[in-house]
Amino acid sequence: MVVVAAVTAVVFVTAPKQTGQPVAVPPLGLPRQALLTSSMWKEPVLSWKTSSEELGLPPGTVPKVLGNVGDHGYFLGITGRGWWLVAIDVATGRRTAPPVELGLSDNALAFNCFINGPTAVVCLRQDRDPARPARAWVVDMERGAMMYDGPTDLRISTTDNHPNLYQVGDYAVAAVTGEGMHGVGPHAELTWFVPGNGIVGPVEDWDRDAAPLATCRSGRSRFVHHGRGHLGGRRHSGETRSAAGLAVRAGNRLSGRVRI
Numbered sequence: 001m002v003v004v005a006a007v008t009a010v011v012f013v014t015a016p017k018q019t020g021q022p023v024a025v026p027p028l029g030l031p032r033q034a035l036l037t038s039s040m041w042k043e044p045v046l047s048w049k050t051s052s053e054e055l056g057l058p059p060g061t062v063p064k065v066l067g068n069v070g071d072h073g074y075f076l077g078i079t080g081r082g083w084w085l086v087a088i089d090v091a092t093g094r095r096t097a098p099p100v101e102l103g104l105s106d107n108a109l110a111f112n113c114f115i116n117g118p119t120a121v122v123c124l125r126q127d128r129d130p131a132r133p134a135r136a137w138v139v140d141m142e143r144g145a146m147m148y149d150g151p152t153d154l155r156i157s158t159t160d161n162h163p164n165l166y167q168v169g170d171y172a173v174a175a176v177t178g179e180g181m182h183g184v185g186p187h188a189e190l191t192w193f194v195p196g197n198g199i200v201g202p203v204e205d206w207d208r209d210a211a212p213l214a215t216c217r218s219g220r221s222r223f224v225h226h227g228r229g230h231l232g233g234r235r236h237s238g239e240t241r242s243a244a245g246l247a248v249r250a251g252n253r254l255s256g257r258v259r260i
Contacts, residue, residue, distance in 0.1 A: 085139050
């Protein structure tokens with residue numbers, strides 16, 4: 001005969017003493033924002049305003065945003081007498097260097113400017129006569145100084161046997177169809193070269209807080225670091241940087257946005 005004995009255990013739970021003090025609620029621990037530099041819980045508001053006169057530009061200048069490197073925004077000033085370049089610290093609205101006057105727009109088929117590294121901007125005026133060389137201006141935006149003003153083989157609109165400029169990240173890249181890609185130097189000259197089909201892609205052109213891609217495609221499987229012309233096997237996203245938060249209002253007024 002088997003005898004089974006059951007033992008019953010009684011457990012007494014003692015409630016903690018009531019002190020009358022509220023218990024702190026731990027934070028929710030929201031995930032970090034991967035791309036945004038400003039909280040989305042608050043609406044951005046205008047922080048500063050400036051005008052073309054305050055920036056040292058001719059009255060009535062119409063601003064066009066070229067882009068930014070960090071908090072330095074680069075603007076093209078369009079007037080009836082030609083173009084100007086000016087750099088603004090978009091966190092404060094202050095001009096970072098004196099504006100630089102470019103040439104006139106007479107007989108121009110196309111005109112455009114390209115950021116070429118941390119401090120340089122390359123502007124190009126393409127003549128309507130395809131036999132005439134284009135005119136280039138290379139400006140040091142940190143000092144507000146002209147580094148080069150003269151002819152160049154670079155082009156904006158696609159032409160045979162001429163390198164065409166593209167904005168890839170923070171650099172200008174010159175592509176020749178069926179030949180490959182080149183870097184662009186401080187005198188609007190071609191520098192490094194990587195062979196390929198000369199088709200640049202993809203070129204992403206939207207506002208974002210993340211840094212632009214450090215590479216672009218050359219041919220079917222080659223990727224080129226546009227700042228140094230190195231071949232690589234894959235793209236690198238780069239480090240996160242702050243957005244410029246640029247906005248152009250009607251007329252010749254510029255506005256910034258507060259980071260919250």
